[in-house]
Amino acid sequence: MQKTIFITGASSGLGKSTAKLFQSKGWRVIATMRNPEKETELNKLKDVFVFPLDVTQPEQIISTIEKVTNLYSTIDVVMNNAGYGLIGVLESLNDEQIQRQITTNLLSVIRVSKAFTSHFRERKSGTFINITSTFGLIGFPTCSIYSATKFAIDGFSESMAYELAQFGIQVKIIAPGGMQTDFAVRSMEVGQHEAYQKLTSEVSKGYSAEKISNYTKVEDIAEIVYQSATDGKxxxxxxxxxxxxxxxxxxxxxxxxxxxxNIKTMFTF
Incomplete structure (x- = not known):
């Protein structure tokens, strides 16, 4: 029987690469994104269905998932991928930036997971795959709010794994490092503060074109997502x-x- 994966943030980067990989493996793919009218690639692939979803809108999360579960009776995997980077020392960020980061990166994962949990529980099967980050396992300067969301997803996922194990539901976490995408341009918001110029300058070297060229290919991370969904572990x-x-x-x-x-020493001037 054909399996189905639901993906948030599928318009680019890891989300799009994962959608294409699962489609190539014979899966049905529900690819969601904020602006599906701008999509020119996924909507041309067999068994890929594009739906609008802005994960910062709780009502749209509920309505989209209700629509999808009515149209496709069985969703096997939910990949919580939507998110962006907020880079900057805490003093450089305003409250609106902080709230938007938490809403997009963390609350969306919680809300999408909650909306799908009963679907999985009633079937006694299903897998949540939540995308975190290396900075969801290890803190780093200028990443305090971003790491707060990713550490939180890690803790949320582990706790949910315990809650849902009795129903045959798995929760998995993918924690990527740097990827060869345009994330640093497309999906990163940067704050600046003059008191931290040396620190910010040093950290920003990690986002240079040369550094990014040495990061892992996004297709290789997508392969790990596929592995996690199918390895039976x-x-x-x-x-x-x-x-x-x-x-x-x-x-x-x-x-x-x-x-x-050691990290403190690297950034003590």
Missing amino acids: NQLRYVAGCDANQLYDERLNLGIETQVQ
């Missing part, structure tokens, strides 16, 4: 990408406190 976290694994292995091997002190 009762595994919670998938750290994805060379830099992500290097940082996370360092944390495990050195210990959290040693790694924290």
Whole structure:
């Protein structure tokens, strides 16, 4: 029987790459995005169905998921992917920026998951795949609010995995490092504060064209998403990408406190 995946934030980057990969593997793909009228690629693929969804709108989340579950009786996998980066020291960010980041990156995951939970529970099967980040496992300067949302998704996902295990539902986390996408241009908002110019300048080197060219290909991260959906493993976290694994292995091997002190030293001027 053909399986179905529901993806948020499918207009570009990891969401689009994952949609194309699952489609190539014979899955039905429900690809959601804020502006489906601008999509020119996914809507031409067999068994890919594009729906409008702005994950900051709770009412639209409910109505879209009701429509999708009525049209397609079985959704097997939900990929919570929609989000963007908010980069800047805390003093550089206003309250509106902070609230928008939390609403988009965190509350959308909670709301989409809640809307699908009864669908999975009644069927006693289903998988949530939540996209976090290396910075959802390890903090980093200028990423305080972004990390707050990604750490929160990690904790939310682990807790939900315990709640839903009794119903045969799995929750999985993909924690990518840097990806070769236009994320730094398309999906990043940056705050500036003159007191932190040295720090911001040093951190921004990680977003240079040269650095991005050495990041993991987005197609390789999509492969890990597919693996997590199909490997049959009762595994919670998938750290994805060379830099992500290097940082996370360092944390495990050195210990959290040693790694924290090392990062502090890097950014003490």
